Ligand SMILES: [Zn+2]
């Protein structure tokens with residue numbers, strides 16, 4: 001796959017090479033094709049803000065987009081995690097000033113529609129509608145980005161927090177924590193987390209924050225399991241045929257109260273289901289392709305009183321501000337997840353490394369300015 005991407009790579013422009021009034025952006029040009037291109041620096045329409053990007057990331061979803069596994073329109077700028085500085089405020093955006101440093105969630109709800117006002121902000125305007133940046137609107141892997149519904153989405157970053165401290169709250173931490181929150185962990189509950197990629201690690205951390213007693217982390221990568229211990233796992237299991245049996249053994253044959261699925265495969269979904277106690281909850285974070293099968297024996301033929309909940313990353317400035325307080329208070333440290341930093345100029349290399357999962361990579365940060 002990587003070789004194929006190499007062959008189709010678009011010639012790369014260098015940051016700083018853009019003409020006045022233009023900027024560099026990492027643009028999708030069909031499956032296997034993306035690269036830096038010049039685009040006009042955007043202007044802020046009513047209710048919008050233009051933010052000069054300081055630090056952004058590559059997300060697993062971006063790799064799916066690049067491979068053509070998640071459709072976006074040709075010419076779209078990719079990326080949805082970002083810390084930056086307000087460059088321009090559109091009409092009607094109040095209480096902010098140019099130059100302020102801000103974090104925007106990957107999900108940018110309007111705050112006004114029925115799903116938003118009903119509390120389902122990720123589903124703003126309709127199914128999955130809260131995800132706009134790098135999906136339906138130009139994203140954050142660029143020198144400037146337009147943040148829609150700025151009033152609802154710009155969270156001021158406290159001066160004593162670095163970009164690297166808060167960047168991952170935009171997406172993976174908010175998503176990972178949400179698995180624990182939507183699983184309604186009670187103090188002392190037992191939890192298994194299937195897959196310890198960046199989001200799974202944040203789910204493990206969320207389970208710890210919410211007071212789980214046993215947190216069993218499962219992955220096929222020993223390095224990721226080692227990281228899981230730092231993020232709160234009380235037991236780590238190398239994924240294999242005996243995973244479910246081992247979880248049942250650890251829980252005295254009972255099964256876990258909450259199983260979190262953080263990969264998006266039939267196998268991990270089934271294992272999560274089979275690890276549950278009767279009446280337990282499966283909190284699903286993975287993005288699945290094709291059909292997901294529900295084996296009858298794992299749900300007591302439909303009588304096992306289980307709950308399955310799913311999550312799209314919660315966003316909006318209230319959540320971003322609240323999660324930044326966890327960092328400021330020293331309750332969480334997401335920096336160990338940022339294993340590599342590249343400049344925007346080197347974003348193609350960053351994609352190759354991130355997609356290859358070599359060199360212990362967890363999350364890649366892109367320093368833009
Ligand atoms: Zn993402």
Ligand SMILES: [Zn+2]
Nearest residue numbers: 110113116124
């Ligand atoms: Zn809305």
